[in-house]
Amino acid sequence: xxxxxxxxxxxxxxxxxxxxxxxxxxxxxxxxxxxxxxxxxxxxxxxxxxxxxxxxxxxxxxxxxxxxxxxxxxxxxxxxxxxxxxxxxxxxxxxxxxxxxxxxxxxxxx
Amino acid sequence: xxxxxxxxxxxxxxxxxxxxxxxxxxxxxxxxxxxxxxxxxxxxxxxxxxxxxxxxxxxxxxxxxxxxxxxxxxxxxxxxxxxxxxxxxxxxxxxxxxxxxxxxxxxxxxxxxxxx
Numbered sequence: 001x002x003x004x005x006x007x008x009x010x011x012x013x014x015x016x017x018x019x020x021x022x023x024x025x026x027x028x029x030x031x032x033x034x035x036x037x038x039x040x041x042x043x044x045x046x047x048x049x050x051x052x053x054x055x056x057x058x059x060x061x062x063x064x065x066x067x068x069x070x071x072x073x074x075x076x077x078x079x080x081x082x083x084x085x086x087x088x089x090x091x092x093x094x095x096x097x098x099x100x101x102x103x104x105x106x107x108x109x110x
Numbered sequence: 111x112x113x114x115x116x117x118x119x120x121x122x123x124x125x126x127x128x129x130x131x132x133x134x135x136x137x138x139x140x141x142x143x144x145x146x147x148x149x150x151x152x153x154x155x156x157x158x159x160x161x162x163x164x165x166x167x168x169x170x171x172x173x174x175x176x177x178x179x180x181x182x183x184x185x186x187x188x189x190x191x192x193x194x195x196x197x198x199x200x201x202x203x204x205x206x207x208x209x210x211x212x213x214x215x216x217x218x219x220x221x222x223x224x225x226x
Contacts (some may be wrong), residue, residue: 031213033213033214035217040219040220041219041220042114042200042202042217042218042219042220043153043200043202043215043217044217045214045215045216048213048214086151088153092208092213095208096207096208096213097155097166097168097208098155098208098213098215099154099155100152100153100154101152102150102151102152103151
């Protein structure tokens with residue numbers, strides 16, 4: 001299955017610390033995306049990284065992709081209480097249909 | 111100004127009933143989607159429409175019938191509801207088809223369906 005699998009399932013940190021979440025997948029991909037979901041809300045797109053890219057940044061977010069290891073990581077630097085949410089990776093292969101994992105639940109304590 | 115809106119937000123109904131969920135996007139996008147998020151938080155695509163044409167149908171029971179009256183609306187009708195249909199259903203849209211590289215999807219707030 002192409003389904004991405006996030007790790008850890010849950011992460012609890014203090015405000016100001018960095019948060020790192022990982023996503024592993026099994027088959028080759030065209031792109032990988034990270035989304036955030038606040039409790040009771042829809043998903044919000046964060047970053048898309050294509051298979052020929054290794055790293056992308058957006059504000060306090062940094063995403064890396066290692067296609068040889070079939071893994072990606074999402075780093076949130078200087079976390080804030082407002083970053084508390086679930087974070088999902090979605091992988092897309094030849095059909096470009098995104099397949100989502102179960103997400104990492106991040107809690108940032110003020 | 112809500113970009114992708116869904117109604118209702120909550121839906122509680124008995125097994126065997128027929129229900130509909132409506133979705134509208136005001137982003138001018140050509141492509142819309144329905145996703146199902148189960149109790150374990152797995153999010154799975156169900157359907158996708160591009161300019162009112164069905165382009166993705168991911169082996170969903172035929173009790174589920176999407177309808178797109180125009181490219182800004184994609185409704186989901188479910189017949190003969192079953193307990194296993196309980197989930198959160200998300201509508202989403204993107205500028206173009208996924209295969210054309212317009213992969214950023216904008217999600218609605220979700221409809222929590224509970225079948226008793």
